[in-house]
Amino acid sequence: MPLVPRPLLLLSLLLLRTNVTAQEPSRGHELVQRRVALPQAATGNPVELHIASGSLTALEFDSSVDRAGVKLGDAKDSLELFVVNDRLVMIKPTSDVTAGERVLLTVPFADGMSPARAVFALVTNATQVDVQVQVSRLPRSAEAVQAELDEVRAACAGKDAELASLRARGAATGPSGMILAGTMGSEGVRAKEPTLQPMKLTDGLKADRVTAFRGTGWVALSLMVANEGTAPWTPTEARLSPGRSRAVTVTMKEPYVVPKGMARVVVEFRGEDWPEGSERWVELRDSTGERRLLIPSLVF
Numbered sequence: 001m002p003l004v005p006r007p008l009l010l011l012s013l014l015l016l017r018t019n020v021t022a023q024e025p026s027r028g029h030e031l032v033q034r035r036v037a038l039p040q041a042a043t044g045n046p047v048e049l050h051i052a053s054g055s056l057t058a059l060e061f062d063s064s065v066d067r068a069g070v071k072l073g074d075a076k077d078s079l080e081l082f083v084v085n086d087r088l089v090m091i092k093p094t095s096d097v098t099a100g101e102r103v104l105l106t107v108p109f110a111d112g113m114s115p116a117r118a119v120f121a122l123v124t125n126a127t128q129v130d131v132q133v134q135v136s137r138l139p140r141s142a143e144a145v146q147a148e149l150d151e152v153r154a155a156c157a158g159k160d161a162e163l164a165s166l167r168a169r170g171a172a173t174g175p176s177g178m179i180l181a182g183t184m185g186s187e188g189v190r191a192k193e194p195t196l197q198p199m200k201l202t203d204g205l206k207a208d209r210v211t212a213f214r215g216t217g218w219v220a221l222s223l224m225v226a227n228e229g230t231a232p233w234t235p236t237e238a239r240l241s242p243g244r245s246r247a248v249t250v251t252m253k254e255p256y257v258v259p260k261g262m263a264r265v266v267v268e269f270r271g272e273d274w275p276e277g278s279e280r281w282v283e284l285r286d287s288t289g290e291r292r293l294l295i296p297s298l299v300f
Contacts, residue, residue: 033132033134034132034134035136036133036136038118046102046104050130051093051124051125052124054093056091057122057131058132061087061137062136063111064110067086072104073105073106080092086110104122105120118135190215191211193211194300203229204228204233205257205291205292205293206225207225208262210222219240225284227257227258229291235252238284240274242280245269245271250267252264252266
């Protein structure tokens, strides 16, 4: 069966909270759930489990345990058998086990079948603590394995469909993407070409023509930028003043505006209210901040 949060884990946490002598769980430890298959593990070394002071470690078995035969090795002063019943063994560390030390926990089974017992090595770990361990001793039927596989496949198929839907939604561009993103409503997109005041060159740059586009919660400016300087120029950031709104995108088709050339630059701003007819200053800068394009008065 899948290793998922179960009533056993809730019981463990409840016991930890309600026991008056329990310590706070160790900080920085990841709480781990595990499954252990004994037919494979019992033929080799003891199964290593990570424990930590202040956290219960619960072992759930699929066959009956010989409760009287459950034994905890040395270091009993730092470990306690907190709960032992037919299918459940809980270990409560009362203090940290010395680093590098292994405390053996032996759990015999009551039915005499093989393997006759399970042996675990309890050790400390700096980052993890095993809070729930499902111990499988009896062989699983092919039907049970197939049923679990079918369940996992069904879950994966559902996730694949959800992922495909999210990818399609994220890949939508143009009007479809704007409608899905809520940036275009019933009013559509409005555009106008504001009148530009005579401009002086700023660091060898000027805007020859500007078109302003408006949607729901956003403004985009399309600027034809002329580079009268001797070096190429690539804008990477833009701002509107007053308010100092930063552009969310600054895009071009070309990699830069060539010297003595012209290229279109589109900048997009979001998240503020820009009343129609409002006056703004527009400033574009390159990545070094050494060259900038300044439009001192733009009404859009």
